[in-house]
Amino acid sequence: MSLARRGLLAGLPGALLGGCSAAAVLNATVPRKGFTLEREVTYGPLPRQTLDLYRPDRRRADGRSVLFFYGGAWDSGRKEDYLFVGQALAARGVTTIIADYRLYPEVTFPAFLEDGARATAWAAGRVGTDRLFLMGHSAGAYIALMLAADTPHLAAAGVDRLALAGAIGLSGPYDFLPLRSRRLQQIFGGADRRETQPITFATAPLPPILLIHGTADLTVKPANSERLAAAWRRAGSRADLTLYPEIDHVDVVAAFSDFLHRRAPTRADVLAWIDKA
Structure with a gap:
């Protein structure tokens, strides 16, 4: 779900609300330095x-980079709303790419995956596949993990998914059948299509992944991350799972911002995992 559509601002001082979207308020606090x-x-x-490209003023010596896909239930979202993510990573030396992709009702599954694969091919050509991490929040985490899983989408775009440095999923839906929402059934072409689920493709070989989820997430149940991590490990691949007690769906990604970074250690955990991966 996109920041603009959630009540992220409920915990912020009333004087900051002023009718602005959650993303607009967060982005208004972003320092305009450390990146181009x-x-x-x-x-x-x-x-x-x-896509938007965030180039660090002081790039990491190892060149590690992130391609980020935002959430929005596959029917909303725009890359400009995630300035706070791009700045948080780029200001710490990580080249960051935030991509738009086609949305419902213009397209249905798997067109947004095809766009994600095409954006990955662009990013891999720019920074190198072995230096690139795919990352996403919510529906964007779904895209990132579907591309990293044993699916043909990246190969069709000319990218070796096994050469990726890794994939990072924040509050993602990975095993969410049957679909009860009429809108989701239209997006995914039915109520119970296993070929739409990342967990279906958690088969060897697989790149390493980090999954982060809040235990208070009422939008996407934490069990999605727990089950995918378990399936990834059964396939013999590295899957690190981090659960944040009493953290909800949006705060996991909002904590990238300087303004809300104390809500959850997402930023520090992601950067530490990038260091070690």
Whole structure:
């Protein structure tokens, strides 16, 4: 679910609300230093096949980079709302790419995965596949993990998924059948299609993953991350799972911002995992 559609601001001082979206308030607090932002870079010919590139002023010596996919229930979201994620990583030396992708009702499954794969091919060509981490929040975590799993989407885009440095999922849905929502059934072409689920493709070989979830998440149940981590390990691959007590769906990603970083250790945990992966 996108930040703009959630009540993230409920815990912020009332004076900050002012009718702004949650993302707008967070982004208003972002320091405009430590990185250079290149907007609206095209990775494909269609209007939503664009990305924003955050180049660190002091890039990590190892060149490790992140391609981030935002959430929004596959029907909303825009890359500009995640300035606070791009800044948080780029200011700490991580080249960061935030990609738009086509949304429902313009497209249905698997078009947003195809866009994600195409964006990954662009990013891999720019920074190198072995230096690239795929990361996403909510529906974006679904995209990142579907690409990292044993699916053909990255290969079709000319990317070796096993050469990826890893994948990071924040509050993602990975095993969420049957679909009871009419809208989700339309997006995924039915109520019980196993080929739409990341857990179906948790078969060897697999790249390493980090899954982070809040135990107070009422939007995407933490069991999604628990089950995917277990399946990944059964396949003989590394899967690190971190659960944050009493943290909800949106605060996991909002904690990337300087303004809300004390809500959860997401930023520190992601950067530490990138260091070790």
